[in-house]
Amino acid sequence: MTALTALIKRDIRIALRVGGGALIGVLFFLTVVVLMPFAVGPDLALLARLGPAILWLGALLASLLTLDRLFMADHEDGSLDLVVMSRTPLELACAAKALAHWLAAGLPLIIATPVLGLLLNLDMAATSAVALTLLAGTPALTFTGMIGAALAVTLHRGGLLLAVLVLPLSIPVLIFGVAASQAAISEPVTFGAPFSILCALSLASFVIGPFAAAASLRQGLD
């Protein structure tokens, strides 16, 4: 347990220092959402309708942006070798790294959502619905994205490959995340069903992600 806390603390500390990845994700999220009203035009009703989808897309891309460094940095400086050799099971170490990444890069996105909701003409209820679905859904993005990040280490290819590998896995999260947010805004659909599926996706990714990433890292050592 000590080893895992140490790993989480270190990763968060690095992410928050200068040159770490935590702020890059939020800035990217901000840029995407701020630019969107300029592209869509001054139709407030349209903006409000597109709002949840825009926020979700922005969050998805922002979390992808920083994910490729998840294992790559450790691989390049040799830390990964020591983590693999250590007495901590690799699956748990992977889960700890993903958790640290989510805390440093995912959580700020959710905190930024209420502010960005204003720019998209979303009312209070809609904004909190989006923030809630992001809270339930972004862990799934991180934990499935981790599989792609581990494969990227194995295959010695960075960024682009990660996007190709991870995007298909994150489509269900996107669909149900946006569906749940829309349901909270427009009455006919119920919020519960898509939101439950979103939570289920996150829970499933907690189990599958660490094992798949650890298996990939073990295969890919050289």
Place this chain on the structure above:
Amino acid sequence: MRLLGRGVGCVRGGRDVFSGLDFEVRAGEALAVTGRNGSGKTSLLRLIAGLLTPAGGSIALEGGEDELTLAEQAHYLGHRDALKPALSVLENLAFWRDFLGGETADAGTDLAQDLAQNLAQSLASVGLDHATDLPAAFLSAGQRRRLSIARLVAVRRPIWLLDEPSTALDTAGQRLFSALMQSHLAAGGIIIAATHGPLGIEARELRIGDAAIQSDPAVRRLS
């Protein structure tokens, strides 16, 4: 305790690097792995560390702790020094101590003081105690190497796997490191080092690559 390799073979990228390698190291002994560039010295260390899978043969540790694998009882000091440039010298070492050693304590307790002292001593033993708060990004190559070596001191592991350990170290640093290796051996540890130059400690030589495996008397004696 002894580390036994029998008929160890290694294939990298479809090419036979070495095969049929036998070696044996007992507690308190050092083994210097030598050979030309590309002969598989690093590969051998990574095989022992469990970071590569042998193409043949077996590597086993006899008389170690039963519940732990060979890799879990070994330190690996590779080319890459596993330091984070954004963290300070002390933070880097404290992380590896916590992650590898698994011991921490609440602030203020005796144990916490012991642990802090252990870190300070480890840094002092490699001559880095003046730079504890410096970010690792500003360290020179030799200082980075010293900090990696401090990791071996901060967390006790019976087996040290060292890949070109004296690279970038100045003569004082090499003497310092020789003394550390000497005391590790005296405490019953095992050292396997890939090296080109002298290690500064008494070590048997294992030459790998070419036909050297058959012709070298040192290796015949081992098998």
